[in-house]
Amino acid sequence: MKELIFYALGAVTLASAFLVVLLRRPLHNVLFMILTMIGLAGLFVSLHAEFIAMVQLIVYAGAVMVLFLFVIMLLNLDQLHTQEGPRGLRWWAGALIAVSVAGLIVLGFKYLAPRPIPPMERIAGINNTALLGRELFTTYLLPFEVASILLLAAIIGAVILIRKQS
């Protein structure tokens, strides 16, 4: 049953990621990216990372992708045809680099994780969110605060960049 769920979610995720790269209209790209995010959230649930899965749905599928949609609608990019240019040399260079990256990653996996690792059993009585929250607000409190400063800087930077010069 678990295998079935994994393969179904993996197939949906891979297929929609493939369409994100392949399709020409940015609007379709965004919609298939949302599908990829939802598939990944399902995979996170199957890995017992429920909180991360919900954050994935809310932040990625809900906020980031809607931001992309907003920009595409705002700039009217769907009507504007982006010149993709001739496919020849660039396409082959891209494919070559991608294949070498894939080969490197697979080699790394082969040597770094040579034997299957049995999954740890969960600690009884503590759920994922409580554990994550406790770690985040004790051990990782400083990175957490730094992350909030980074978000503030990003907000201010985005507003300044996008403001109309008068």
Add this chain to the structure above:
Amino acid sequence: MVPLQNYLILSAALFTLGVIGVMVRRNLIVILMCLELMLNAVNLTFIAFARYLGSMEGQIFVLFIMVVAAAEVAVGLAIAVAIFRQKGSININDINLMKW
């Protein structure tokens, strides 16, 4: 139980698709999306290892990756809008002011 290797191979495939997108596509917004795809592939690796090694650090790291990705998208899209205002296009072949 699904072996760890399956998750790792899926994540490698997603990462490779992201690399192909960044290499092949010319639309700045689609390139940003492919960057997100690569970040998500890495997130999947982290979560899979966190589960199979029974540690929480992977999930914490994924939360921080999400924060950085959100900041990156906000600033990147703002840059895209600014470039569109200036050039009337977001084809990255037109953005060649600093190209040698």
